[in-house]
Amino acid sequence: MPEHREAPAGYHRYHIPTKPAPDIEKWPSRFKVKVRRTGLAKLLLSEVLHYRGRKDVILSRPCMYGVFSGPVGGFMPREEHCVGCLRCTTEFPEFVRIEHNPERQKLGDSYFTFNYVDQIAYEASSGLVPVRGAGYRGKFGGEGWDGMWTDMSEIVRPTRDGIHGRETISTVVDIGFTPNFLQFDAAGQPTGSLPHYVSVQLPILFDGGDLPGNSPAAHIYARTAAELDTLAVLPFEHAIGLGEYAHAVVPVVRPHDAPRLSQLGFTPRVVEMHGWDDALYTAIAAAFPEAIIALRTGFEDAAALVGYAQRGIKVFHLLADFHGRSPDGRFVLDLIRESHTAFVEAGIREEVTLLGSGGMIAAEHMPKAMICGLDAVAVDTPLLVALQARFNGECAGRTASHFSFPTNLNQAWGVQRLKNLAASWRDQLLEILGAMGLREVRRLRGEMGRAMFMKSLEADAFAGLLGYTEAK
Amino acid sequence: MADITHKTDEQLIVEKHIANLHNGFAHWPRAEEAPPALGDSRWTQDLILATWLMAETGKPPENGLEYKIGASGGGFDVLDFNIPSEDQWLPADTEIDLSIPLNRRDDGAQLKINIPMYGGGMSYGSISEHVMQARARAAQHLGTFTSTGEGGYPPSLVPYKDHIITQVATGMFGVREETIQYAPIVEFKYAQGAKPGLGGHLLGDKATDVVAAMRESVPWVSLFSPFPFHSVYSVEDHRKHVDWIRTTNPRALVSVKVSTPTDVDMVAVGSYFAGAHIVHLDGSYGGTGAAPEIAKKNIAMPIEFAIPKVHKYLVSENVREEVTLMASGGVRTAYDVAKAIALGADGCVMGTAELIAIGCTRCSNCERGRGCPFGLTTTDPLLQQLMPADWGQQRIVNMYNAYAIQLRDLLRKLGLKSIRELRGRRDLLKYVG
Ligand code: SF4
Numbered sequence: 081m082p083e084h085r086e087a088p089a090g091y092h093r094y095h096i097p098t099k100p101a102p103d104i105e106k107w108p109s110r111f112k113v114k115v116r117r118t119g120l121a122k123l124l125l126s127e128v129l130h131y132r133g134r135k136d137v138i139l140s141r142p143c144m145y146g147v148f149s150g151p152v153g154g155f156m157p158r159e160e161h162c163v164g165c166l167r168c169t170t171e172f173p174e175f176v177r178i179e180h181n182p183e184r185q186k187l188g189d190s191y192f193t194f195n196y197v198d199q200i201a202y203e204a205s206s207g208l209v210p211v212r213g214a215g216y217r218g219k220f221g222g223e224g225w226d227g228m229w230t231d232m233s234e235i236v237r238p239t240r241d242g243i244h245g246r247e248t249i250s251t252v253v254d255i256g257f258t259p260n261f262l263q264f265d266a267a268g269q270p271t272g273s274l275p276h277y278v279s280v281q282l283p284i285l286f287d288g289g290d291l292p293g294n295s296p297a298a299h300i301y302a303r304t305a306a307e308l309d310t311l312a313v314l315p316f317e318h319a320i321g322l323g324e325y326a327h328a329v330v331p332v333v334r335p336h337d338a339p340r341l342s343q344l345g346f347t348p349r350v351v352e353m354h355g356w357d358d359a360l361y362t363a364i365a366a367a368f369p370e371a372i373i374a375l376r377t378g379f380e381d382a383a384a385l386v387g388y389a390q391r392g393i394k395v396f397h398l399l400a401d402f403h404g405r406s407p408d409g410r411f412v413l414d415l416i417r418e419s420h421t422a423f424v425e426a427g428i429r430e431e432v433t434l435l436g437s438g439g440m441i442a443a444e445h446m447p448k449a450m451i452c453g454l455d456a457v458a459v460d461t462p463l464l465v466a467l468q469a470r471f472n473g474e475c476a477g478r479t480a481s482h483f484s485f486p487t488n489l490n491q492a493w494g495v496q497r498l499k500n501l502a503a504s505w506r507d508q509l510l511e512i513l514g515a516m517g518l519r520e521v522r523r524l525r526g527e528m529g530r531a532m533f534m535k536s537l538e539a540d541a542f543a544g545l546l547g548y549t550e551a552k
Numbered sequence: 553m554a555d556i557t558h559k560t561d562e563q564l565i566v567e568k569h570i571a572n573l574h575n576g577f578a579h580w581p582r583a584e585e586a587p588p589a590l591g592d593s594r595w596t597q598d599l600i601l602a603t604w605l606m607a608e609t610g611k612p613p614e615n616g617l618e619y620k621i622g623a624s625g626g627g628f629d630v631l632d633f634n635i636p637s638e639d640q641w642l643p644a645d646t647e648i649d650l651s652i653p654l655n656r657r658d659d660g661a662q663l664k665i666n667i668p669m670y671g672g673g674m675s676y677g678s679i680s681e682h683v684m685q686a687r688a689r690a691a692q693h694l695g696t697f698t699s700t701g702e703g704g705y706p707p708s709l710v711p712y713k714d715h716i717i718t719q720v721a722t723g724m725f726g727v728r729e730e731t732i733q734y735a736p737i738v739e740f741k742y743a744q745g746a747k748p749g750l751g752g753h754l755l756g757d758k759a760t761d762v763v764a765a766m767r768e769s770v771p772w773v774s775l776f777s778p779f780p781f782h783s784v785y786s787v788e789d790h791r792k793h794v795d796w797i798r799t800t801n802p803r804a805l806v807s808v809k810v811s812t813p814t815d816v817d818m819v820a821v822g823s824y825f826a827g828a829h830i831v832h833l834d835g836s837y838g839g840t841g842a843a844p845e846i847a848k849k850n851i852a853m854p855i856e857f858a859i860p861k862v863h864k865y866l867v868s869e870n871v872r873e874e875v876t877l878m879a880s881g882g883v884r885t886a887y888d889v890a891k892a893i894a895l896g897a898d899g900c901v902m903g904t905a906e907l908i909a910i911g912c913t914r915c916s917n918c919e920r921g922r923g924c925p926f927g928l929t930t931t932d933p934l935l936q937q938l939m940p941a942d943w944g945q946q947r948i949v950n951m952y953n954a955y956a957i958q959l960r961d962l963l964r965k966l967g968l969k970s971i972r973e974l975r976g977r978r979d980l981l982k983y984v985g
């Protein structure tokens with residue numbers, strides 16, 4: 081017996097290195113702490129008299145989080161430390177008041193609400209899975225993602241061990257073409273179409289395909305994607321300068337880019353064509369014969385997508401707006417199901433890869449989108465929020481939205497924020513997979529049997545109750 | 553002026569904060585405006601304040617606080633009772649029975665509880681010993697049970713052992729021969745609603761010397777209860793577990809606590825056939841000392857949907873009368889209890905409501921730093937003194953007394969003399985969503 085075993089040469093266990101990357105721009109605190117100074121002064125006076133100078137007793141204050149520990153204590157509370165436990169206001173209802181900070185609540189927009197912003201900020205700064213005490217605090221269910229629950233199994237393979245690192249749960253996904261079956265000639269050599277795909281370590285891609293020109297984020301996306309072994313989708317003009325991350329950069333080619341394809345300076349593994357265009361397709365195929373050509377387009381016409389597959393496209397990057405809507409107002413969850421089902425019914429779902437963007441703004445949306453039929457999610461607005469971009473008004477349209485990054489945005493910090501975000505989302509994905517007993521993420525795609533929808537559960541439970549049928 | 557000279561600083565600090573806190577718990581439910589940052593969709597400001605008031609007075613609030621439903625927009629919050637006209641109500645002096653049997657089989661002790669509720673598992677370490685004592689004493693007073701959770705059985709609970717359920721969970725922390733032998737009921741925890749499929753996790757900060765000793769582990773090292781039971785991959789394996797308990801304590805009833813997956817109905821029937829007396833469903837919106845947010849919201853179904861699914865299936869399998877179905881996970885009020893029963897449960901298991909009665913504000917900071925600032929979910933020696941066990945016991949008893957008043961009043965208006973008659977009476981519910 082050898083004394084110790086070594087991993088096979090070249091083997092390394094996939095791991096995302098996280099480290100704290102605190103905010104570089106000060107955002108408003110979550111809570112406002114209001115202390116009436118006369119009330120506090122009276123209390124101090126009465127306690128000085130009552131406790132006759134017993135300093136530790138007099139100075140013992142309710143807050144355990146340092147809000148009243150500044151040089152002048154409660155006279156100038158340090159609101160940024162407040163976690164909203166309400167012990168102070170319970171002890172001193174007469175002169176302490178804790179409020180949600182309306183300035184904080186203005187972060188984000190009507191879809192990317194401040195609760196999601198808070199969550200992303202935590203994930204990007206810490207790299208951790210958000211863990212909190214007490215139960216769920218939100219609405220019962222709702223529309224869209226909120227009306228869907230994922231399944232678990234009471235008795236499963238012990239994948240929980242996988243979550244804690246003793247066994248592996250794979251998060252690798254393949255992007256490209258895999259034939260339904262292989263064909264061989266008489267000599268046993270494969271004939272016909274052969275698999276052509278790239279594997280990435282995460283079902284999380286970075287979508288910056290609509291970033292405005294000279295955005296500082298493009299470089300950060302590319303470098304982070306390269307370091308994480310995933311892909312960053314970027315406009316062609318951004319991609320031109322990013323050859324050092326050639327392995328990870330997916331240029332988005334629009335018709336006006338056709339004359340300058342040769343300027344890219346590297347051979348990309350995947351290229352996205354922005355909307356179907358015969359001439360552009362031919363030009364891209366000629367310029368990058370080894371590359372996988374993906375079609376970047378809207379979700380809305382599932383039948384047309386199947387048609388494009390028959391014309392040679394095997395990877396689809398499907399887009400909803402940043403609020404998860406198609407131009408006709410349908411929600412991305414339903415759009416994903418429609419697209420996936422169209423390919424299943426055409427008998428070619430196994431041959432194609434479906435990527436999706438738009439409206440997937442929390443870790444839980446990723447496994448839900450995959451259950452509905454995506455192979456991987458190309459994340460968009462959460463990356464902006466992770467980099468502390470502020471939305472200027474509603475951030476819904478892919479090209480019409482306005483947001484601004486912190487003026488001191490720098491690459492090292494930005495890369496760490498995105499790595500932390502990816503690590504946190506991956507770990508949360510492992511929680512979901514572990515609960516189901518799945519040992520690789522590819523098995524999640526289209527697993528509708530592992531989804532529970534509020535509409536059908538409610539109908540099963542409440543049908544027949546007085547008022548139910550009328551309400552529905 | 554009180555003589556403070558003989559008291560230590562620590563005594564004075566604890567006394568000062570307890571007095572202030574009790575003042576606040578009494579003040580806020582009566583104030584014109586609620587604390588603005590209190591509450592959420594499930595536990596609204598009104599529900600929390602009403603629970604504080606009930607815990608103080610032992611009666612339902614009469615000052616306009618909403619104590620029946622929250623504002624979650626679904627589940628129990630969109631159900632109401634279809635109360636008949638007053639001439640069909642039972643007379644005001646009618647005896648209404650709130651007791652339920654916990655053993656519907658013909659083996660084992662014929663246990664019953666005086667109210668259709670008992671306390672859910674909260675482990676030593678995730679909550680303070682004072683909280684455990686308060687819950688155990690309240691259970692004894694009320695003629696019901698509370699559960700140890702998975703963290704051992706502190707000796708201070710032994711005097712109340714006839715009212716304590718010993719939990720056996722996947723980490724087996726604190727499970728000993730004597731704690732099985734103490735138990736009138738042994739509860740297997742297969743999963744927990746707030747973090748279904750994820751096992752348990754006690755943060756290192758909470759694994760103090762005492763907690764670690766109780767769990768027979770190393771102090772200050774995080775403890776994971778794995779998922780699932782590594783010895784159970786089938787109903788037959790579960791049967792083996794039941795036999796093991798029976799060998800150690802032949803009198804004990806067996807409860808099986810499971811979460812609410814798609815096939816929760818099959819799981820329930822399987823548990824019954826493996827010998828369970830009680831099937832305990834823990835829905836996805838239940839409480840926890842610490843859980844990933846992603847799990848609380850997204851994994852497994854809410855209890856409101858699981859109860860009718862299981863009830864119907866047990867009926868169709870012709871075993872409904874042989875098993876007790878208890879529901880938990882988001883049951884917040886007496887009206888939630890009644891709705892759960894009308895949907896098909898026999899009774900409910902309560903957790904968060906008891907913590908709220910003893911001062912929880914639902915702030916979700918249980919796992920942060922030294923633990924709960926109100927002394928509930930903490931092992932910090934100073935903090936846990938903020939919730940004295942005798943005060944906590946009375947608050948919990950009062951809350952259940954207020955629930956009992958509401959349940960009796962509701963049953964009388966529905967024309968029912970016993971809570972047992974309410975089970976599965978969906979016809980008495982209406983949808984108001
Ligand atoms: S609410 Fe809690 S954290 Fe905030 S100031 Fe008051 S005691 Fe401190």
Ligand code: SF4
Nearest residue numbers: 912913915916918924
């Ligand atoms: S920390 Fe907050 S939520 Fe947790 S028990 Fe204490 S008061 Fe309740």
